[in-house]
Amino acid sequence: MLQSIHHVAIICRDYPRSKAFYTETLGLQIIAEHHRAERDSWKLDLALPDGGQVELFSFPSPPAxxxxxxxxxxxxxxxxxxxxxxxxxxxxxxxxxxxxxxxxxxxxxxxxxxxxxxxxxxxxxxxx
Known part of the structure; x- marks a missing residue:
C-alpha cells in the first residue's frame, strides 16, 4: 500500500529563475542537477527536510x-x-x-x- 509522497514534479518556463526561487527563496537543498541535451531539458532534484523531494523540470515552450x-x-x-x-x-x-x-x-x-x-x-x- 501507499506509504508517503516521494516527490512532486514541477515543470517551469524559466529554469534559472525557478531554480533560484526554489533554492534561494524557499531554501530547498539541491540533491542532483542534470541537463538532458536530447530533450533540451533540465532536471533538478531538491530535498525537503522530511525526506520528500521536489523535482524541477524545464522543457522548451511548455503550455501554460x-x-x-x-x-x-x-x-x-x-x-x-x-x-x-x-x-x-x-x-x-x-x-x-x-x-x-x-x-x-x-x-x-x-x-x-x-x-x-x-x-x-x-x-x-x-x-x-
Missing part, C-alpha cells in the same frame, strides 16, 4: 497551466511550516507576494498561499 479559476487536476502544493508568521515575513522580505493568513474552518490550523515564478499555487500550512 490553468490554475485560476479553479481547474480540474492538481490544485496546489502545500508545505508544512513550524511557525507561519516568520516564514511569511521571510518570503515577503524577499519580494514574494503572500496572501493574508487564513484559518482552516475544519482543522483550525493557519495557512496561506503564494505562487512560484510560473504562477503555481503554493501553500504554507502551520501544524502548531
Amino acid at each position: 497551466r490553468v490554475s485560476r479559476p479553479e481547474a480540474c487536476g492538481l490544485r496546489h502544493l502545500a508545505f508544512v511550516v513550524e511557525e507561519l508568521d516568520s516564514v511569511v515575513a521571510a518570503l515577503q522580505a524577499k519580494g514574494v507576494d503572500v496572501e493574508p493568513i487564513r484559518v482552516d474552518e475544519y482543522t483550525h490550523r493557519r495557512f496561506t498561499f503564494f505562487a512560484d515564478p510560473d504562477g503555481l499555487p503554493l501553500e504554507l500550512y502551520e501544524l502548531n
